[in-house]
């Protein structure tokens with residue numbers, strides 16, 4: 001496994017939303033109430049970019065058809081077979097990233 005740095009911790013703030021491309025992966029980083037979440041940026045329903053979604057509490061709502069995903073678990077509130085991939089947050093010094 002390799003560490004892929006995304007952003008320095010001091011650049012993050014509540015409401016931050018950023019998309020990072022690493023190889024074929026497109027990862028959405030969100031910070032909400034001091035917690036960082038890493039999710040696939042492509043909606044598992046039909047691939048719409050979720051960085052354009054609406055965040056309501058723990059739900060990220062895809063603007064294309066309205067499916068909502070739990071930002072920590074990735075499960076979909078409308079269709080149990082349609083879960084969003086969640087990445088584990090990794091740290092290296094003052095950099096936050098992902099390992100795969």
Ligand code: FES
Nearest residue numbers: 043045046062065
């Ligand atoms: S593409 Fe996201 S809900 Fe359909």
